[in-house]
Amino acid sequence: MNLDFGSYPVRLTCSPEKGRYFLAKSDIKVGEVVLKCLPLATAPFDNHKKRYCYTCNLYNSSSAFSYHCVSCDQAYFCSLECYKNDSNVLAKHELICNISRKIATWRADKHMKSVIRLLVQILLEYLCEEKNDDNEPKNDILRNYFKDFLLLKSHYSDWSTNLKQDWMKHKKFLLSIFKSSNLIQENIEFEEFLHMISRIESNGFGMYYQSKGREILFGRAIYPFASFFNHSCDANCDALQPNYKGENNQVDNANSEGCIAIESVQTDINLNTLIKKKEIFRKVEFIALHNIKEGEELTISYIEDTHSPLQARRQKLMNDYYFLCKCDRCKSEETKINGKRFKGLKKYRGNKEFQ
Template sequence: MSRWISRFRKNQVVSLSSAIHHQKPSQASPPPIRVSITESAGRGVFATRRIGAGQLIHTAKPLLTHPSLSTLNTVCYFCLRNITPNNTSHHLLFCSEDCKHNSKVFYDVESRADWSAFHDYCRSQGLKYPLLAKRLACMIISGAASADFVDILQPASLSNEMISQMEEGFGLLRIAFVKADIMDEQMTFLSKQWYASVLSRIRINAFRIELAGGSYEDLLSMAAASIEAEIAVGNAVYMLPSFYNHDCDPNVHIVWIENADARLKALRDVEEGEELRICYIDVSMSRDARQTVLSQGFGFQCNCSRCLSGE
């Protein structure tokens, strides 16, 4: 989702690459990848050695997560793991004490506000990304993140219609904080410009999380359920996975097994120096459908070999 160069300086590429390869002594080896500027698509991820088909390239923990509104009582509010709701409690659920503890970076602030109007707005408009903006705002207010937390990610181009739609969401977000007695000095970052900037980045960098399950039986039940209903448990934003460019015939895919921790695996053999690419959309769509979705949703025309061949 890296279609930009102007806002990403070369020294950021170098520092990020160094961070990827800096490992604790207890870890076996660094991931076989580097982040560099491509000739035509902004940043990209490249193999530093040969990677075999099916190999786990690296894992990634999310920067932000939020459950789908339909799964608020059936998945962990922090890691999105499926859990069995407690029929005697209507409180939001956590799958472990660790997740409950880790959620303090946003939950102490988030739990102070009444989000019913904001959630109703998202539900009625079919929106999911404002939920991630809400969570980020809570992290900033709590002091766990800075206002420019996601600025390194690629921004999307926003139409006037999109900006107009965002204004209603922004208003509801700010009202929820005001009614929760969040102090003005804690909300100095919370402007329409900040909200639009965050959503423009979340919009093309967020991943739709569909858990594969932990067993063959889980996979079968998930496949059956997907015929009847939305199987996404939520959405998440990552750092490194967001640097992977798109291809309609990708050599890498992302898998979520039990929670929002992403696993990136090679779909086929990849040679040293080859760019690693994922598919942002449903690969089974026709060429025209793919081009439309990528243009409208991500702001670019795909020129991968599959599209150029007309397949």
């Protein structure tokens, strides 16, 4: 696979055990930025939509924004500038205004709704990419495209029968609203649609804000290139979101919703300052946690509690991400445990009662 990661010190490799993953292309110093990308798409959870700006991705934890699309009531804007001046955003929103309204009244659980909302945004990017030639990155921040989303790992084949059935119940409704909005083709198989859902679940990053020292998850984002970081229980990189002041805040990678966490510790906001400052928030950057040698694997942690025992960590990753962790730490702990079992077995056999 020939992907261009610009001047970032990463290259992609692959193993049968862990799929594709990043290696350091050169020596990397502690604190160095390893990769930076813009989101392909973001979506706040339903109860946070009024505090999330549809245009610039700003989150205001203290109060709801007043500018919004009156037709669907699903897109909110932090300022007149974000609401009015960017006609491109409004024209884009027009394309999904109808489907957004239908999803708002759809009787499904919160998780399904949040994944479907993000899928709408991802497919909207695809529609607009097709019409837009302006696809070149404008600076050192990598931009991702729909085709990159399609490269992501799907664990649909590992889904339980119950989970597949839960989605099947909504097949008719989902296919009809996506087709009538021209977001998917008439002849798409529902399985293909579910693969896209699975890609979101296995590769989505959480969006957080900080309140009283706690990180609160308020939505999900997709950064296809960032998804090539494999997990390690002893990661050498961390994901950050520069906040609205342009500062970086450490990521916790906390996650109870099956999305890899990135953190922008965004405190309350002075909207007056922001109105003047047009910026797209929720970029992600990955930094090295210590010096890394050329050829080393670059990893992040998908889970918060890396202090828990091997079994608990693996269980969490299996439940949330459908994979058995084969990171170096897990493999070495597994070898130690197996070594102990082996000794126990020999002792047992030596017991006269069993001879």
